[in-house]
Amino acid sequence: MDANRFSFLLLLLISTFLASANANITVYGVTGQQILGQTATNTAAAANYTGSAAYNPTVLNAPDIPTGDQAPAKQFTIQLQNGGTNGLSIIQEGSFLGFSIEMSVANQILGRNSSFIQVAFLNLMANLARRGGAVYVRVGGNTQDFAVLVDSLPDGKILEKDIEGSSNPTNTPPLKFTEDLLVMMRKISDFVNVRWYLGVPFNDTNWRLGIIERGEQILGDHLLGVQAANEPDLYAGHLHRNNTYGPNDYLGEMQSLISAIDADSKIQNPNCLIAPNLATGAWTPEMVWDTGFVDILSSSLAYLAVEHYPTDNCFAQFGSGTPRDGQTEFPNYLNHTSGQALVQPYLNSTAYAQSKGKKFLMMETNTASCGGFAGLSDSFGAALWVLDYSMQMAYGNFSGALLHVGGQNVFYNPFTPPPTNQSTFHQWTIGPVYYSTLILAESFGLSNQSQILDLGANSNNIYTPAYAIYENGNPVRVALFNYITDPSGASDYTVSIAVGGGQTGTANGTPGQVKVKYLLAPSVSEKSNITWAGQTFGDHFASDGRPMGTETIQTIPCDTSSNTCSIKVPAPGFALVFLTDDALVESGSGDATTTFPTTAYTKLGNTATVDPRVLATSNGDRGSGNLGSTSKGSASNGAMDNSWRGVMGLMSAVAMSGVVVVVLDLLVW
Template sequence: MRLLLVHSFLLGFGLSQAAVTVYGPHVQQTFGPYGTVTAASASYTGAAVYNPTTLTPPPVPNPPPPTQFNIALESGNVQGLSITQRGSFFGFSIEFSVVTQVLGRNSSFLQVPFLNLMANIRERAGSVHVRVGGNTQDSATLVESTPDGAALEKDKTNESNPTATPPTIFTAEIIKMMAGISALTNVRWYMGVPFNDTTNFRLQIAEVGEAILGDYLVGLQAGNEPDLYSRHGHRPESYGPNDYTTEFGLLIDAMEKDSNIPNPNLLIGPNLAGVWTPEDVWNTGFVNDYSQQLSALAVERYPTDNCYAQFGVGTPRTGQEMFADYLTHTSGQHIVSSFLNSSNYAQTVGKPLLMFETNTASCGGFPGLSDSYGAALWGIDYGLQMAFSNFSGALFHVGGQSVFYNPFTPPVTNQSTFHQWTIGPIYYSALVVAEALGASNLSQVLDLNPNGGNEFTPGYAIYENGQPMRVALVNYVTDPSGASDYTASISIAGGSTPAQVKVKYLSATSTAQKYNFTWAGQTFGDVFGSDGRPMGNVDIQTVPCDQTAGVCRVKVPAPGFALVFLTDQALSESDEGPTMTFPTTAYTKFENTATIDQAVLATSNGNRGLSDSLAGTSKGRQMSGAFRLRHALPASLGAFLVGVLAVGRLVR
């Protein structure tokens, strides 16, 4: 990961005087008391994630996109469809060093907002895929205990790399915590085997991960961005694709000799950053030699970087000058274009291709851009473009308080008790993509290139069994006059025109708007505004169709996004009912937490979540006895655990 990593508790919302150390690909930089992690706003001195910078939307294109166009959908033997996709296509990548901020303190105290955020997607997609990893994974070590008793700490006595980043040490509590989350929300996990010492692989993470997570562990990354190892001083300058392939083989040998790893065939590689091409690795015989042990092929890519603003390295860029580049269909197309050969290759060898880490820009993203409504539209378009281009999944990265692009961010621990989580635009993108693909796991995506292929008005059709089910329509233009609102006239060749269609809108007033977006009328609010549950009443629009003319006319505002459900079945598949969520009825200085009965974790592998069954080892098996999910206040100054978390359902 070429991003900022948090070394210590970061600056709060202008309140903390703690120094902040952040790490990039080449340098370390420390900001003193009341320092700022961004040069974008000279008057702002808080954490980057809450930076108030707001950009100016690009002007209406000249010439403006046509505002009336037809979309003729085919049915039956449709050409150009993607491979079959799952609703869980869009997942998250969480930097290992911040897992105790995001997931929970340990297996007894889970972050309730995180549970809610995962439950929202689980209800739409059936499951959620989350990677715990990044640069800090390569040097992480599983230990029996840490000096301070925490589940995760930095081993500052072993700082060794060029940025003096201390390696991470952690206990099995981290993996137990992940199992507790999975039991409630059906999260499926990717982890990584440390790859910094290939003469003595530390395989404990695979041993304990498989033992505790069982079927919830779906992949083990082998090396994070190995094409950057020599640049970062972790390998000799001559290190190349053949060397990585050789080391991958050494890892396989070590795992197959370890009787505590029952399944050595979960490996994922090569996880490239872009210095090498994937073909450089395929040409070494990597896939042919290790096909049995490879569960997936993976790459990592960001569209650009903001490293100069953070570290003075690379090309100077500002969010304002880059904003227009994101508000166009060509952005996602450009990113995936270099992987089209690899996605075809992955199909020939029978392996899924994953975008294992991505977001708006490396080195933390751009203030005002990465946290804007425009980024939400971009995330939808980019996600569906990857699905259309035959990726099988994409993980959008979550950093600490020092980045602008987080899908979700917990408040720092020194904040007052009323501060809650901040939900970023990329999380809205995840909800939308989950609903667009649905929970049938039969979806195939088609880039329609509507409106004459206009780059500001992209659209996709989602098919199941050869029949169109949903249409996703984007309008990147910001035009408060309404003159750039467009109407798409949707028809189905060889199929009957429905009497009406249902439409959900992702809405904001401008592509530059920050927070308070609405998805089908519901929002996650402003900064410090969410416990992970959408707020407000659901608003699903009913659009009558002209059955005589055989068209359904759907209006998309400028800016805006519309998801059109062509049948009632399409709507029910994407939104099957009320979401099981977890009300936060108590607040603490450590944010909201939930406790989980440890006995449950011993038998919780493989089941779908709280609304189906818990703690059974067989599909559909109901656990004996009551499952207890308790919301507790951590002990402090002699206070004892208090509060009860009631499990409730969100009225949708």
């Protein structure tokens, strides 16, 4: 092939590839991992899978369809009122549901350093900021308690783990970090309205305050607060304190910390602490309040907070605790009582926080501690559960909640970057629970005036809960759930929504039409075939953080004779009903989301990728007579080398225009 012909064909192929900027990037035949466009059919545990938990292909069985007294009615009515509705929550913000990123994996999730920020992370945050106005992110967890700020680390790293010094049931490693981690966080905030929670080390009382000092200076107004201790009620059990350590001991340590902060002239905002951050294990919040904790420390407390998971899977992961089976646990998540039961023990504390003028946060939660359950934590059912649980927390007067994000070894991540050695040919994996954060931001919207009401819908049936979202005393959105899996359609239900007592279309009555967006999947067990308003983030290794597909919003006319709007909710599924056009606009729907191009490459060689459906019928894996090599330096000639150099300028120009570029080492046909 002569050089001119090669150059033309190469340019043609590159332009064809770039015309589809959202094309999936994958690799063919990764053992134990699902392939894009294919649905896993195995059920129960994937016994032969030995890869990372984040990509585990286990698919559980959906629970049986409820029968008898538990079966929900297929038709019911929701009557809403304009003004005068009792039982509404405190005012909530669209940023209610954010993320808790384990500090030890911040360099995987956020970026390698302040010069190399993860583009997919920026896109994921931009999706949420567009809908909810901001995104609240904590960088902390167990690893924050042992973190040490240092001037520098070898090879320009911003984090270094001491694996041999790991402790806790979760094998938490002590950390060293540089202030470039904070610089990177600030640069992220300059791109997207992300605001941050940090944590001061609490492994001993020789207080290391550098993270507060530099956090204030670097993050400025983007720093929301600093967590003081992570699950102190577990310290004795984890051998980080003596076995008599109790709430009064913790109060004494907090007083010592505050004295150190007050004496530090570099800290300008001493009213920054978040406490007590209990796991509600050995202690209850009331045990801490009873020490006089809030009154004694009030001037230093920015927030009151807890951390809580519904259960744990520590035995499977680390050999400690009670053995639990994901299939057995699955039905416990697929009903409305789950979120209610989790929130109920904290209702006294949320009321107490309001009486003291403090906001109450859920600083860390997810489906189960110690990484969650295979097939459960990464399922469509988990997405419904997180959405219901979050709305229940908002209704119970929490002021925010953070979904925990770990590394490759957990099942529950909202998003996971590819392993470092695969970052040149794999994209991110977006977990089902990320959809929950997206939908909650839309449900609460940009007004920051939302109030939430659990409607006790369908005679309080646990499989068909519903919430109304009010602004300025009037209902603007309705959230409808269906936890049942029934492919026959027999368990779909239709709800008739009526507003006020006026006629359809009047200012105080039922609207003439409503807009509806659906979260859908074939089963609560589904892992990847999930859509929100027709858009998806795809399967494993398939996303750059932007939703794929065309957004679909249904317009449903209301019945002028009955003054009701009839909304069908599939089994399983979720529907968000917008009662006014303004409510749709305030949720950010239809606005252009700022997205970010790839502007740097980790590797310029061996980055060719092929759709597996094409590769299966090509000479790449099913035939013989290959015409070249993807090994650097192999099967090349002068024509190829010269032509490659000739197109680099074109690819750089394309990258500058905002298109995500994958650099190809060698193309063979």
